[in-house]
Amino acid sequence: MRIQSNFKICSICLKEKELTFEHIIPESIGGILESDIQCSDCNNRKLGSKLVSKAKRTYTIRLAINYLKNNLPKLFNKIEKGQVYIARKNDNTITEAVLKNGKIKSKAEKADDGSINVDRQSTDKKLREILGKEGLSKEEIENKLDEFKKIEVDKQHKLTDSITVIKRKFFSWFQKPSEAYMDERVIALIAYNYLCMVIGEIIIDSRMNFLREFILDGTKTDNLIIDQIPYTNKYAPYHKIFSEPGETEIKVTIVLFGSIISFVTVKNLSVPKEYNWILVQDLEERSVMISESFEAVKKREIYKA
Numbered sequence: 001m002r003i004q005s006n007f008k009i010c011s012i013c014l015k016e017k018e019l020t021f022e023h024i025i026p027e028s029i030g031g032i033l034e035s036d037i038q039c040s041d042c043n044n045r046k047l048g049s050k051l052v053s054k055a056k057r058t059y060t061i062r063l064a065i066n067y068l069k070n071n072l073p074k075l076f077n078k079i080e081k082g083q084v085y086i087a088r089k090n091d092n093t094i095t096e097a098v099l100k101n102g103k104i105k106s107k108a109e110k111a112d113d114g115s116i117n118v119d120r121q122s123t124d125k126k127l128r129e130i131l132g133k134e135g136l137s138k139e140e141i142e143n144k145l146d147e148f149k150k151i152e153v154d155k156q157h158k159l160t161d162s163i164t165v166i167k168r169k170f171f172s173w174f175q176k177p178s179e180a181y182m183d184e185r186v187i188a189l190i191a192y193n194y195l196c197m198v199i200g201e202i203i204i205d206s207r208m209n210f211l212r213e214f215i216l217d218g219t220k221t222d223n224l225i226i227d228q229i230p231y232t233n234k235y236a237p238y239h240k241i242f243s244e245p246g247e248t249e250i251k252v253t254i255v256l257f258g259s260i261i262s263f264v265t266v267k268n269l270s271v272p273k274e275y276n277w278i279l280v281q282d283l284e285e286r287s288v289m290i291s292e293s294f295e296a297v298k299k300r301e302i303y304k305a
């Protein structure tokens, strides 16, 4: 869903370039609404690949989407695709796996004793390869694969003179924790994108350079305060952003999946009180609502994009 901005220059590099539509909240974590506030160079090269694409690896985001996977199965698969899972083997060691096509696939690895660990889905292929190198005929290989199918879990089995196999069972898989908190630069970027939409080109003023500098290279000044409440146990399939304008600062609250809350205080920015726009993205309906006040939200006086 797109909202046309009134920007004539890129909101990040402030250059007169062709502007492309970019998600206000990163698409990788379910963002729906787009606006043309940045050039493609800032979108892709400066921010996208380095910063925004990593947002989905945040552990709090993964916890939230895991909780909401029945409501948001598509987004769950999108966020979890390629993420790392771990499980305990019955010898108490930990093994790693990756989510691929909706299935957990343990990583192939070589152990210290020279043995190879292979995922169940890949064992036939790997055994054919190894037995082929041993010089077995096609028929002999198929017989050995049948033999392998019949062996019990945790029992060592000598398949040939030089190949011993063992089937292992893993205990339940769980998500491997990555960064616990959201990257502050991603939070600042979401707040900035929202402010671009709400207050428009006022944001381009040079007094706001500190905000752009933080987003681009992480240089933080006292003019910017970011606080995070990573978990409130009130998961819901929506993202919400709203602001509280003051005389000398504006406070932006970002609520992701109803639970992950960030507060961004931007100083030196005075905006009129009526700039209290509430942006709600319903992730189930895939709809965007923009409203002027909480009262209006309650009365469903909303602009549906």
Ligand SMILES: [Zn+2]
Residues within 6 Å of the ligand: 010, 011, 012, 013, 014, 015, 017, 038, 039, 040, 041, 042, 043
């Ligand atoms: Zn730019």
